Amino acid sequence: MMTKEDVTMMILSAKKQAGLTWEGIAEQIDMSPVWTHSACMGMNGFPEEKAEALVAALALPQEAASVLAEPPTKVWEQAVPTDPCIYRFYEIVGVYGPTLKALIEEKFGTGIMSAIDFDMSVTKVPHEKGDRVKVEMSGKFLSYNSW
Amino acid sequence: MMTKEDVTMMILSAKKQAGLTWEGIAEQIDMSPVWTHSACMGMNGFPEEKAEALVAALALPQEAASVLAEPPTKVWEQAVPTDPCIYRFYEIVGVYGPTLKALIEEKFGTGIMSAIDFDMSVTKVPHEKGDRVKVEMSGKFLSYNSW
Amino acid sequence: MMTKEDVTMMILSAKKQAGLTWEGIAEQIDMSPVWTHSACMGMNGFPEEKAEALVAALALPQEAASVLAEPPTKVWEQAVPTDPCIYRFYEIVGVYGPTLKALIEEKFGTGIMSAIDFDMSVTKVPHEKGDRVKVEMSGKFLSYNSW
Amino acid sequence: MMTKEDVTMMILSAKKQAGLTWEGIAEQIDMSPVWTHSACMGMNGFPEEKAEALVAALALPQEAASVLAEPPTKVWEQAVPTDPCIYRFYEIVGVYGPTLKALIEEKFGTGIMSAIDFDMSVTKVPHEKGDRVKVEMSGKFLSYNSW
Amino acid sequence: MMTKEDVTMMILSAKKQAGLTWEGIAEQIDMSPVWTHSACMGMNGFPEEKAEALVAALALPQEAASVLAEPPTKVWEQAVPTDPCIYRFYEIVGVYGPTLKALIEEKFGTGIMSAIDFDMSVTKVPHEKGDRVKVEMSGKFLSYNSW
């Protein structure tokens, strides 16, 4: 059976050979770059028509479409990530986690921001003292139930 | 010696008694709510005039100003946070960390987003299917050195 | 400042002295026993009128009401619980976690059961070969976003 | 020697090719979907006649029947699961574990709910504000021995 | 409120002052030494009449009886114990765990030995090459449910 890992490898290979970018691929299937990359890594499941679109765009074998549409099993192996680019986000959660919690509660009441009904973008913001990375996250507020 | 923990306790007590919000406090010292909360928690150091402003706004003892201005030692005890509101952000880093890395590299070249030259905001976005939490982060892109 | 831990101690003490049960307390404030216990332990925040009702029912000091209404910070210290009664539930998640995931996805599509918009009950089911504990959980299905 | 992992792979492959669901397979061998899935994953051992039934239903090689009937070795590798669908159940145990313990003790006396003499179901409950996942667990109450 | 830790301290103090042994105490309340010690340590709950018997035997304050009768919360802090006397038992579980599992399954079918419906004794067996410690455990066999 073809696995999500197999399909990820095919995508990376096709992307490199065709000289594509994630943004370019995302555009071809009319989805955002963040979602497209994470789904290609096997961290999100494709809606069927998007799976078909990707298979067409990258000339993947037809069997890949059903694999892309399977629900993902989201596993990461490092509880504390070591890569500096990812660690910095971990650090932000460590430093600002209680702050995010306090402000969400102040604005919305007792509850959380969903990581499921969620979207995110990454943008480049030119700046004279050095360009800046802008990350925007948006998640549905979920109120704790009392029963 | 008065410690940052002592001052945090004084702030929380004054805030409760005066019925203030973090947004209200932030406004009084003309800083953002995210930065204000994290600095009050001892996770950031106050510029001196902001320390004075806070001491005045909350009627803290004068000694508190110099403590607020000390550099913070940023410590968190749970490598994996358990509180659901904070865990969801940890989960986002686990699931989307490699995606953030790939897109930053695609847009900027090899490097990272700084967590030091950094700012963040939290906003409430009304939505008919349920209000949404919007978190915006912005950090300077830092390019890896080759030497 | 009175903390949630202080109030929990007061509740346990009042409960023991009055010879109450959690079911009895829950009934007095017209909430379920599971929610009532967890909120008294500081793991959930009380709606204001419920906080007032508990303060009245157990003759707690008035200041306790506002503490009970504060958002909880949910912390547990043992990543793997040692108490046998709690460990068995951890074991069930370890053994049946992938099964719960597979069946939820089969019935609902790709997504999860919310642990926030969530309720639970515990019931005693008499049985001739030995009484049984029945635990019922219900959580809103949350579908992963594609964007 | 054929292992439980080998047989799990055969089952997944046969299931996919035949377009079956876990509920459909469970029905064919007259067992519940939860038990069926977990036993197919190698987390439970099949009674012999059920092993034969599954081998027949999915046209597995005959040798698979004895493998399915072997006692399972229940191993999970992540002390804290990362997949969001499974993590939420872990979170429920963390948040509500002491509550489950307190209510079981209040209703039954000092003891635990068995995770061995145990069954579970997953149901879809339609709801206007969004369908709900209902999980029902039932385990024999086991009283601590005093001797 | 008096806690189980408080009562354990009182028992140890009374035991030392009166020059008692755990076997002697166990005899006075007509229970086994293993159970008596573990219950005095707060790792098991006393049946009410045994709690009364212990309070009488050691002249503890009356309030201690109800505390001894409370359900225990069984917590140990070292996942791998360091004390050599306890570590050797941990080592036995590590080395012989799969053997215990294989032989229990061979004799009883698929299932486990209960650690709840369980008793244990420690005996001194004189031996010319050096006395031996004999530990006998007995637990109810629990068969895995299929449903």
Next chain:
Amino acid sequence: MMTKEDVTMMILSAKKQAGLTWEGIAEQIDMSPVWTHSACMGMNGFPEEKAEALVAALALPQEAASVLAEPPTKVWEQAVPTDPCIYRFYEIVGVYGPTLKALIEEKFGTGIMSAIDFDMSVTKVPHEKGDRVKVEMSGKFLSYNSW
């Protein structure tokens, strides 16, 4: 070179094909079932004549005898075992470890039970309320040296 893992695989295969039990194999080499299983798993080294006896009984290749006689390297990978049958023994050590220590010291003086000069048995004890697993361990008492 043939390894202990290789020989374990050969033993399991021969045992299955011949429909043997561990007790049957133990009897053929005139050793106890506990020791026989653990040595076949590579957790104990065979005396030479027992290695020859096993090779003969199961028709293993002659080279296996010297491998069986090599000293074992005892490794287990899970500091806290997940399989329920093994976990229960871990739990017993967690709950009753301090009790075993206290009673051994009371009976023997300061020291430990050896896990090296050690033997163990597993027996089935029929019981009307459900059969019981009886585990008997015996280890030489080792007194701490003072020098």
Next chain:
Amino acid sequence: MMTKEDVTMMILSAKKQAGLTWEGIAEQIDMSPVWTHSACMGMNGFPEEKAEALVAALALPQEAASVLAEPPTKVWEQAVPTDPCIYRFYEIVGVYGPTLKALIEEKFGTGIMSAIDFDMSVTKVPHEKGDRVKVEMSGKFLSYNSW
């Protein structure tokens, strides 16, 4: 697809066969030895012309150049390194970490030394009581943002 690990293997093999040193290789591509080694290990990405230079110097296959230029994913598997040569540096961070922090803050204000805009060298300093290793690090000071 050729991976960074593949290219590292090719480099090590070419280096051994040609009897080169890291300093020699570094000189050929006109970079420092520290950077050259770490980039050859896959811990830094090559600027394109340096990748070409290395491919030429060591007669690597042309495809290796693009792999060398890919952004690195920096992963290390031992949170606490065991090799004595590396552990000593870990120990220095443990012992002198708070000192580095205090002196950086005293000299620069609240902030950190960048590990990204960073360079390092290793030199041999002859000394009569035994030669000394000199390690020089230089990183841009990054000031914490207040916003």
Next chain:
Amino acid sequence: MMTKEDVTMMILSAKKQAGLTWEGIAEQIDMSPVWTHSACMGMNGFPEEKAEALVAALALPQEAASVLAEPPTKVWEQAVPTDPCIYRFYEIVGVYGPTLKALIEEKFGTGIMSAIDFDMSVTKVPHEKGDRVKVEMSGKFLSYNSW
């Protein structure tokens, strides 16, 4: 008995009251700032005359001198430090550890840099694109023994 922690507190208090810097204190006792800070934190032991000098300089109680001269017990509690300023050095060891090892071996032969016969300095290097932190370490090369 006065402990090293007590003396550290006295030093910090005296330093704050007198408005001193670590460099200033170091100068007064004619030692380097890095060593002075770490010894004041209890991470190094003072030679007796330096202990006397510090006691005099900061007007500490005389008993402090003998405490400052005691050998330190070097303990740090976070295997992976969370404070960003310290973490960056940890990251450098993770990323460049194998490089430091390879270059030390290339220059000196098989061995390590001592962390005991060791010294370090921190300097501010003005730079037009932003000032830089320069850290210089020097440790005696220790060759592995063959015997």
Next chain:
Amino acid sequence: MMTKEDVTMMILSAKKQAGLTWEGIAEQIDMSPVWTHSACMGMNGFPEEKAEALVAALALPQEAASVLAEPPTKVWEQAVPTDPCIYRFYEIVGVYGPTLKALIEEKFGTGIMSAIDFDMSVTKVPHEKGDRVKVEMSGKFLSYNSW
């Protein structure tokens, strides 16, 4: 009740005031310095007459004698010690553990060196290239049982 920690504090205080060394104390009670120190730290139990001797030598309160004679609970909190002097021994076990095992087995047969019937000494060996620490351990060989 006086604890072993209390008595350790009294010993350290008496030792400092009287300007004693561990060797001096050991001589006074006619035991070795290694055993004496470890027993004073609470890591070994005193034979009664040695406890009396220590109480007399250091003028401890009489109650201390019975506390010194209690069996120790040997606990250490750092699985990997951070103090460099202790870490080096941990490193030796990591590097040479398999070697110790292989040579013990080669000389004695399958078994271990006892850490209970055990003694140790530390000696200073003058050497022109720098004095050496000599550590001698001796433990009874324990042969694995076959049964």
Next chain:
Amino acid sequence: MMTKEDVTMMILSAKKQAGLTWEGIAEQIDMSPVWTHSACMGMNGFPEEKAEALVAALALPQEAASVLAEPPTKVWEQAVPTDPCIYRFYEIVGVYGPTLKALIEEKFGTGIMSAIDFDMSVTKVPHEKGDRVKVEMSGKFLSYNSW
């Protein structure tokens, strides 16, 4: 490329076929058994002439000599070793680590025993109550630098 692991395998195979002991091999290359075993395991690097001697003695392929002479990367995977023979040494470090530290400091001043300029031997000491394992370690004393 031939790795250290490959050469270790060749050595073990040659040793078994020739019926050699580690002591015998050590004698052939005129080194100690402890060093010889550890270097054959890849935990120490061979001086060139010793590598040649081993290659000759065991008839290894010539390429093995240069591999044996490479600096070792010392890695162990279990922070707490499970094999009883190795664990006992770990336990000794846990129990007696602070004692070793205290006595080294008392005899030598503030510093450590080197694990690099280090040697060790294992001897069998016949004893009427059971033979004893004698382990002798010797390491250069390294004094902490003050600067």
